[in-house]
Amino acid sequence: MHMLLRIxxxxxxxxxxxxxxxxxxxxAPVIKMGAHAPQxxxxxxxGIEQIKGIRLAAEEFEKKTGSKVDxxxxxxxxxxxxxxxxxxxxAGVDHVNxxxxxxxxxxxxxxxxxxxxxxxxxxxxxxxxxxxSEKKFKNFFRLNYxxxxxxxxxxxxxxxxxxxxxxxxxxxxxxxxQIAEAVKGQLQAAGIQVPVFEKxxxxxxxxxxxxxxxxxxxxxxxxxxGYFQDYVGTIKDAKILNLPVxxxxxxxxxxxxxxxxxxxxLSEYVYGTSVWEKGTAPKEAKANxxxxxxxxxxxxxxxxxxxxxxxxxxxxxxxxxxxxxGGQTAAYTxxxxxxALRSLDxxxxxxxxxxxxxxxxxxxxxxxFQTQKGEQVVVYPTDRAQGKAVYPQxxxxxx
Numbered sequence: 001m002h003m004l005l006r007i008x009x010x011x012x013x014x015x016x017x018x019x020x021x022x023x024x025x026x027x028a029p030v031i032k033m034g035a036h037a038p039q040x041x042x043x044x045x046x047g048i049e050q051i052k053g054i055r056l057a058a059e060e061f062e063k064k065t066g067s068k069v070d071x072x073x074x075x076x077x078x079x080x081x082x083x084x085x086x087x088x089x090x091a092g093v094d095h096v097n098x099x100x101x102x103x104x105x106x107x108x109x110x111x112x113x114x115x116x117x118x119x120x121x122x123x124x125x126x127x128x129x130x131x132x133s134e135k136k137f138k139n140f141f142r143l144n145y146x147x148x149x150x151x152x153x154x155x156x157x158x159x160x161x162x163x164x165x166x167x168x169x170x171x172x173x174x175x176x177x178q179i180a181e182a183v184k185g186q187l188q189a190a191g192i193q194v195p196v197f198e199k200x201x202x203x204x205x206x207x208x209x210x211x212x213x214x215x216x217x218x219x220x221x222x223x224x225x226g227y228f229q230d231y232v233g234t235i236k237d238a239k240i241l242n243l244p245v246x247x248x249x250x251x252x253x254x255x256x257x258x259x260x261x262x263x264x265x266l267s268e269y270v271y272g273t274s275v276w277e278k279g280t281a282p283k284e285a286k287a288n289x290x291x292x293x294x295x296x297x298x299x300x301x302x303x304x305x306x307x308x309x310x311x312x313x314x315x316x317x318x319x320x321x322x323x324x325x326g327g328q329t330a331a332y333t334x335x336x337x338x339x340a341l342r343s344l345d346x347x348x349x350x351x352x353x354x355x356x357x358x359x360x361x362x363x364x365x366x367x368x369f370q371t372q373k374g375e376q377v378v379v380y381p382t383d384r385a386q387g388k389a390v391y392p393q394x395x396x397x398x399x
Contacts (some may be wrong), residue, residue: 026264031319035085039076050308072096080110080111083110086111086118091120098120098318102126104173109129116117127142147182152368155368161221162279163246167189167222168223171227176251212241226251249271251273265395266394268371275366277311278376282352
């Protein structure tokens with residue numbers, strides 16, 4: 001009897017061991033990817049859409065490869081210190097294979113420094129400050145940066161509007177100050193006057209004093225380099241003043257679903273920069289664009305903005321790089337993932353993507369669109385245009 005009992009226990013032990021072994025061997029390989037972005041605070045409108053795109057890419061990767069993606073997301077609360085804490089958790093505690101996300105150069109700057117310290121590949125889509133890549137971090141990569149945005153704005157103002165005077169007002173943060181300076185130089189080199197060049201501090205809510213300077217200078221175009229709340233504030237104050245300009249031009253964050261919901265009719269005729277709008281993908285990437293739009297719309301019940309597309313592409317290419325770097329195995333190293341990113345050269349919905357030695361995009365070029373009947377219509381450059389600009393025209397009527 002005792003002998004039978006010992007045999008039974010031994011068989012149970014072997015059965016449990018084999019079950020664990022088989023369970024482990026049959027489990028889908030896991031890739032750990034981290035993301036941080038503002039889900040609250042002043043930049044939340046942008047960060048929420050960014051994370052939606054990242055989640056979609058992770059789900060798509062799982063379906064295509066059969067690998068499990070352990071996506072860990074932290075809200076950095078639109079705060080640089082919280083962004084650093086998020087990366088410290090992702091890299092130092094969660095031990096992710098790579099990190100995507102980040103919105104705003106003032107957040108991405110310290111966050112990318114932290115990723116470098118932890119030797120973790122970091123691919124962002126929300127930071128355009130040229131100084132970020134000057135540090136030449138080996139783990140820093142980005143899909144978009146400032147020069148591509150500046151040329152889209154100045155080119156349209158010169159070649160489409162034919163403006164004589166432009167008033168530029170800008171948020172004092174580094175990225176927006178940089179693009180303001182760049183556009184100012186490009187306009188002046190083209191013989192266009194910039195009689196108003198005024199900065200405002202983050203959190204400004206009363207823009208009327210600055211806008212009155214634009215009015216007194218007789219500017220044809222109001223160019224605002226800022227973020228979501230800056231656009232909302234300047235447009236609403238421009239309506240109150242019935243500012244007599246012929247066009248309102250902004251940079252990133254304009255034309256998103258949240259922007260249109262917030263401003264309603266006041267979002268009409270506003271110009272903004274984008275890396276992608278529906279239907280602008282190169283022919284080689286049309287199928288990818290169509291599938292992404294379809295999947296995103298089904299998942300989130302709205303069409304993707306360019307911010308969502310950026311989030312999607314960053315996660316897609318990071319996951320592919322991690323997989324090439326052996327992210328599901330003990331053989332994984334950050335260097336293998338970095339090498340995979342450095343060798344990337346693809347035609348995506350936003351154009352050709354490849355990185356230079358500093359992690360900057362070699363071929364990035366933005367487009368300028370105008371909101372027309374609730375849709376973002378690309379009007380510049382002409383070879384990517386979907387329609388013609390309605391100029392002169394502003395949402396508050398003017399004089």
